[in-house]
Amino acid sequence: MTYKDFLTSCFEELEKLQDNLNEIYDINSFTKWDYDQASGIITLSKSDKILNFRYYQVGTYSTELKTWKWSWDNENTTKKVAVDAEIIKGFGITNKYENLINGEFDSYEEIGWELSSICINLIGGIGVYRPFYDHLKIHIVLTELMDNDLADTEKNKYVDCENHNRRRRAFICQHLKEGSKNGFEESFETAEDMEFEFEDDDFVAWCNECEKIRIEEDSLAGKCWEQGKFKIVCEKCYFKIKESNA
Ligand SMILES: [Zn+2]
Ligand SMILES: [Zn+2]
Incomplete structure (x- = not known):
């Protein structure tokens, strides 16, 4: 044709x-x-x-x-x-x-x-x-x-990072920083750019201290989440912190 x-x-x-x-x-x-x-x-x-x-x-x-x-x-x-x-x-x-x-x-x-x-x-x-x-x-x-609600939910899974533009969101406890060397606990094996198995999955990491509370409480929610003061970072920042804590 x-x-x-x-x-x-x-x-x-x-x-x-x-x-x-x-x-x-x-x-x-x-x-x-x-x-x-x-x-x-x-x-x-x-x-x-x-x-x-x-x-x-x-x-x-x-x-x-x-x-x-x-x-x-x-x-x-x-x-x-x-x-x-x-x-x-x-x-x-x-x-x-x-x-x-x-x-x-x-x-x-x-x-x-x-x-x-x-x-x-x-x-x-x-x-x-x-x-x-x-x-x-x-x-x-x-x-x-x-x-519209689904659209908001999906858009909220991304954050604007001043260093890495717009990326998937990730959560870390307040104690984790680049080179903090205080553990890096996660609930499942993660890799940068991975596809999540479940729709509700997120990158979430916490330190050794928060891990103690999590074990005591048998939950990441509640006391552990409160005391860990979890915050949102971009995916790229998350993996920089993870690598530097290995
Ligand atoms: Zn912590
Ligand atoms: Zn970033």
């Missing part, structure tokens, strides 16, 4: 999806948007309503430079929300579709919608949201509407 034919069919699909999106959610009536690259959730809000969607980012069009940049080629886009280069680029290479192969290239404004329609065809999605920031038009594919 020629690129043009492929694009035409993808674009027709996208137009239907956009009509749906407008009809169901009145998506363009929202006055504020805020995306969280760590959790992959975008929050749209207006005075009387908040909607949360899971999303991925296709890329950005710069009205200043008149260039398109794929999210997989953008170091400011986290892996969590960038499109899978293997799928898009791989498909481009197989079919010799140049727009899917080059990370950044000169183009016209409509390109963002075109490439978004192709991503939806190859990866999936329920429609496009296209906010802009400064001179960048950001092309976002919404994949799923989320319950």
Whole structure:
């Protein structure tokens, strides 16, 4: 199939999806948007309503430079929300579709919608949201509407660290510091960037003193948690402390 034919069919699909999106959610009536690259959730809000969607980012069009940049080629886009280069680029290479192969290239404004329609065809999605920031038009594919409480819970699993940007949260007792050498107790074996086995899992560590209380009380909650004055640090900081206490 020629690129043009492929694009035409993808674009027709996208137009239907956009009509749906407008009809169901009145998506363009929202006055504020805020995306969280760590959790992959975008929050749209207006005075009387908040909607949360899971999303991925296709890329950005710069009205200043008149260039398109794929999210997989953008170091400011986290892996969590960038499109899978293997799928898009791989498909481009197989079919010799140049727009899917080059990370950044000169183009016209409509390109963002075109490439978004192709991503939806190859990866999936329920429609496009296209906010802009400064001179960048950001092309976002919404994949799923989320319950607002669940979205808050998921977003709260990440923290902003002044040294490591936004990361998964972790908990440590007040006695643990880099090089404190006072133990590093955990309730399960951990490793940086690991996937948790259960949804409720968190990184939690405490010192030898807190461990004594935990054993006495037979619980991490209650007295141990209170006296340990557990605080939140980012995942990266957590593993720096863990390594330095080994
Ligand atoms: Zn402690
Ligand atoms: Zn940190």
